[in-house]
Amino acid sequence: MTAIIVTLLLIAIGGFIAFAIYLQLKEQARIERLRKAALLNNQLRQVRRYLDEMPAQYQPKDLRLWLYQRLISICDELLAVQPDEPLSRRRRFLNEEMIQFQNSKEKRRPKPVVDEIQIMELKRLFESFHGYLLSAKANKQIHEEAFAHFDELINWYRYKVNADHHYYLARQFFLTHKMSDAISEYNEAINQLKPVEEKAEAAELIAKYQEAIQEINDDLELQQREAELEAESAGEAEAEGELDNEWQKFMEDGEFQKKKHF
DSSP states (O other): OHHHHHHHHHHHHHHHHHHHHHHHHHHHHHHHHHHHHHHHHHHHHHHHHHHHHSOGGGOOHHHHHHHHHHHHHHHHHHHHHSOOHHHHHHHHHHHHHHHHHHHOOOOOOOOOOOSHHHHHHHHHHHHHHHHHHHHHHHTTOSOHHHHHHHHHHHHHHHHHHHHHHHHHHHHHHHHTTOHHHHHHHHHHHHHHHGGGTTSHHHHHHHHHHHHHHHHHHHHHHHHHHHHHHHHHHHHHHHHHHHHHHHHHHHHTOHHHHHHHHO
């Protein structure tokens, strides 16, 4: 009888321990799901930020499509962890948005880089995106070729963003007819690209800025020549006016009138 009671007690204790372990494992699994869901939600916000805040000139079509694909993949992971109808609907909208962008022939408008604060913000965004690329590479979420391509783009944008700012200033000076200041800003834009001037994209921009400088100089020379011609014309007109006045005075002179009557 005593053995039976001991056995039952052991079974009860064992069952209680097993149940406690089960509850603990279940809680750990729940906490792990929540942790993973929080991590995925952070990634979702992060990638959405890259998609929305990186201006068009720093987000070519292949990069934007990859960001859309990452968003959709993160949504799929989230749905596997935490099924949710609003998230499913959001995923469908993302997919439609990606397809619409992929099929669109419309060129996205670049955003001007207007001040130093914007430059700093964009550079921080580039650094953050570079870190995300490294993380995606480590987690096998991006192909090696795509990683190398995007990594090279980000390095190029670190220089381009400065050149874009000086280009914006040059255009503003040009539109307000401050040609000397415009030339100075175009030259500064060229200087910002000198460290990467061997790149085809940099060489193309440098040529564009040099052409703009040449056009301004040609226009200034033309204006100067027109001013000189206008000054010459004004001088000749003034000389002719003086001759006309002298002739008129002579015609109206009294001695001439007497000789005429004589």
